[in-house]
Amino acid sequence: MRKTSPGSFPVKPRLPEVTLYRLAFYVRVLERLSREGRELVRSEELARLCGVSPAQLRKDLSYLGGFGVRGVGYQVKSLERQLKRILGRDRLWHLALAGINDLGLALLSDRRLSRMGLRFVAAFDWREEWIGRIVQEVYVYSVDQMSYIVRESEVEIGVLTVEEPPAREMARRLSEAGVRAILNLGPEPLEAPEEGIILRNADLTLPFDLLTYALS
Amino acid sequence: MRKTSPGSFPVKPRLPEVTLYRLAFYVRVLERLSREGRELVRSEELARLCGVSPAQLRKDLSYLGGFGVRGVGYQVKSLERQLKRILGRDRLWHLALAGINDLGLALLSDRRLSRMGLRFVAAFDWREEWIGRIVQEVYVYSVDQMSYIVRESEVEIGVLTVEEPPAREMARRLSEAGVRAILNLGPEPLEAPEEGIILRNADLTLPFDLLTYALS
Structure with a gap:
């Protein structure tokens, strides 16, 4: 049996195309935050940078396993890594x-x-x-x-x-x-x-x- | 009162983004057929050239006003013009x-x-x-x-x-x-x-x- 950690998937979720486009946008923004040395980002700020509503962002991410910590926000590096894994971007x-x-x-x-x-x-x-x-x-x-x-x-x-x-x-x-x-x-x-x-x-x-x- | 002709719209329909993308594809294929001098195209061929199913194509076009003639197909120039009007492509x-x-x-x-x-x-x-x-x-x-x-x-x-x-x-x-x-x-x-x-x-x-x- 395959072991899973919180926020990762035993099986890749089947996501609709519009959701995939949003995830791809999130990754781009997270990559920039990461390059700028940011460790944490609150969902409101991340949503604003991605051009979506905070509710939409939270819904997308909670559906994917809930990466955030209430009152603290998301860990930039970790969220970037998880989203990349989902999109097949964790390899060359x-x-x-x-x-x-x-x-x-x-x-x-x-x-x-x-x-x-x-x-x-x-x-x-x-x-x-x-x-x-x-x-x-x-x-x-x-x-x-x-x-x-x-x-x-x-x-x-x-x-x-x-x-x-x-x-x-x-x-x-x-x-x-x-x-x-x-x-x-x-x-x-x-x-x-x-x-x-x-x-x-x-x-x-x-x-x-x-x-x-x-x-x- | 604004007059309408068959297949045109008094009011622009509100179309979802995925539908708009398909219409934009249809226009590109029709433009090519038009350049090649084609006057008529059957829905099966047009669907194949656009990478969609004939059912999807017919559904999209009938929803927009039903441009085709059964057994004959679509008039290339006319369909191209109608779709361009919907997409705001009938002007500079x-x-x-x-x-x-x-x-x-x-x-x-x-x-x-x-x-x-x-x-x-x-x-x-x-x-x-x-x-x-x-x-x-x-x-x-x-x-x-x-x-x-x-x-x-x-x-x-x-x-x-x-x-x-x-x-x-x-x-x-x-x-x-x-x-x-x-x-x-x-x-x-x-x-x-x-x-x-x-x-x-x-x-x-x-x-x-x-x-x-x-x-x-």
């Missing part, structure tokens, strides 16, 4: 970028991702002028080398930022090469190229639609 | 970027946004080396000029991609300068700097948390 993940463009370059140079344990270990492109270059300390391989490199470098997550075409073809190649999941940040949604692959569409421009909807 | 919006970094540069050069009617008309920075430069046809002003430029160029949406600091200060300045909404794509969530301003946090790295959660 190897990423590969398939297809280089401005957004891809922004991702490769984004220190947040490496701080988060998400490390680009390879990039792939089909254009001669990119192949063999080193961009933000990441080597750009030919797409033809994808199968070998993905296996060799233990890449689990493929990242797409390009348009269709060639987005769909890149997704298919990543899938064949053996990644477990694909994050599509490109302009158009894609379907998972095969059963068992997780494909998540997260168009960078989508939040703009929600804003213009709210404004009009 | 002026945007300003406050603070320049890699992600900001990627946004300025993203032709999708201008195709969407979202046009960056100004950028602002506090660093001497950026002020006065023209980046992707957008002029970089000093932060001190923000009030004047936002009013003069009729900027409604401010866009943030920078870290805190100076993210919070930039949000406050944008708000004071008179933007109606702020999209924060930076690493940390922010609160709306004052009542009546819409602030939306949409950290680019958040989708990674949802993936690592699903994978672990």
Whole structure:
């Protein structure tokens, strides 16, 4: 039988997407507090920094096991660690970028991702002028080398930022090469190229639609 | 009394965020079909291209007024236009970027946004080396000029991609300068700097948390 400590889970809870987004926000704020050397944070302050109500914050965290101590607040480091465990952020993940463009370059140079344990270990492109270059300390391989490199470098997550075409073809190649999941940040949604692959569409421009909807 | 045509709304429906995200996806796929010269699309194909079930698609669209004709499918142009109207995408919006970094540069050069009617008309920075430069046809002003430029160029949406600091200060300045909404794509969530301003946090790295959660 697996032993559990207070605030940890024997089994990962199944959380709805909106809750996951909030937890991901909490983690980002806790990481900053932690960098600033804070040891404790009261729920009111944490809620304010996260842009949610104190009631929402307490509900989310108590549902996850109740990390706080009444009248004292939350231990920053401990809460950060617990939330990261839930989100699968307590380990290192190897990423590969398939297809280089401005957004891809922004991702490769984004220190947040490496701080988060998400490390680009390879990039792939089909254009001669990119192949063999080193961009933000990441080597750009030919797409033809994808199968070998993905296996060799233990890449689990493929990242797409390009348009269709060639987005769909890149997704298919990543899938064949053996990644477990694909994050599509490109302009158009894609379907998972095969059963068992997780494909998540997260168009960078989508939040703009929600804003213009709210404004009009 | 306001007249309505079939499939249009006298009053904008209040839609939940998940539905809005799906509509935004539908629009992107319809735009592509439209560019490719397609006039009709059957719900099964549209659903497949959008990564949703045909039942979900039909439900979303029938809830919005039922655009399809049984056995024929949807008229691409007409459905695209209707969905854009709902999302507030049937007009031009002026945007300003406050603070320049890699992600900001990627946004300025993203032709999708201008195709969407979202046009960056100004950028602002506090660093001497950026002020006065023209980046992707957008002029970089000093932060001190923000009030004047936002009013003069009729900027409604401010866009943030920078870290805190100076993210919070930039949000406050944008708000004071008179933007109606702020999209924060930076690493940390922010609160709306004052009542009546819409602030939306949409950290680019958040989708990674949802993936690592699903994978672990």
